[in-house]
Amino acid sequence: MDSEILNYPIHRFLDSSLLGQFIGPEGSNIYKIEKYNKVALDIWKNDEENSNVRITGPYWNLKSALNDVLELVSTIRNKNQRYKFEMPSKDIGFLIGKNGAKINEIKLSSNVDVHFERNNENRDNGETDGRVVVSVTVSGNYQQILIGLRLIYDRLTSKGQKTLYEDPRTRQFAESLMESLD
Structure with a gap:
C-alpha cells in the first residue's frame, strides 16, 4: 500500500x-x-x-x-477552559484571605486554578471609575469553572458576615455544592 x-x-x-x-x-x-x-x-x-x-x-x-x-x-x-474577569484591586485581599487560605479553599473545593494579574494602568471607563483593576483567570473544565465562580461570588458578597463556606466540612456546604452541580 x-x-x-x-x-x-x-x-x-x-x-x-x-x-x-x-x-x-x-x-x-x-x-x-x-x-x-x-x-x-x-x-x-x-x-x-x-x-x-x-x-x-x-x-x-x-x-x-x-x-x-x-x-x-x-x-x-x-x-482546559478559561474564564477571565476583572475586579477592583481593593477586593483581592479579602478574596485571597490570610496566607491564601480562602482562595485555596475555593481552588480545592471546585478543582480550579485561579490566577491574578494586576493591570498597572488605571482605567477611565464607567465600570471601574479610574480604579486599578486586577484580571482574574479561572481555569478548569466548564462545570469546575461554574462552581469556582459561584464560590468566588459568594466569598465577595459575604464581606463582613460569616458564611457556610468558612468550614467546608459542614453539611450545608456539601448541599450547596451539590445544588450548584444541578
Whole structure:
C-alpha cells in the first residue's frame, strides 16, 4: 500500500502550552494513535513556527488517525477552559484571605486554578471609575469553572458576615455544592 501524508494545523485549535498534554506522558497519546491506526505521527513546526501534526500512512488509516487526533484535541480543550474577569484591586485581599487560605479553599473545593494579574494602568471607563483593576483567570473544565465562580461570588458578597463556606466540612456546604452541580 502507498503511504500518504496528512498535515493537521494543531496550532489553530490548541494553544502551544497544551501540546504536552496532546503528546502525553512519555509520548503515550501519540503512541496509542500510531499503534491503533498503524500510522506514523509526529509534530513539527512550519516556517512561521506554528505547530502541525503530520500523519503518515495508508489513506483510510490517515482518516481514522485524524479522527483520533481531533477527539484528543477536543478533550484537551474541554478540560482546559478559561474564564477571565476583572475586579477592583481593593477586593483581592479579602478574596485571597490570610496566607491564601480562602482562595485555596475555593481552588480545592471546585478543582480550579485561579490566577491574578494586576493591570498597572488605571482605567477611565464607567465600570471601574479610574480604579486599578486586577484580571482574574479561572481555569478548569466548564462545570469546575461554574462552581469556582459561584464560590468566588459568594466569598465577595459575604464581606463582613460569616458564611457556610468558612468550614467546608459542614453539611450545608456539601448541599450547596451539590445544588450548584444541578
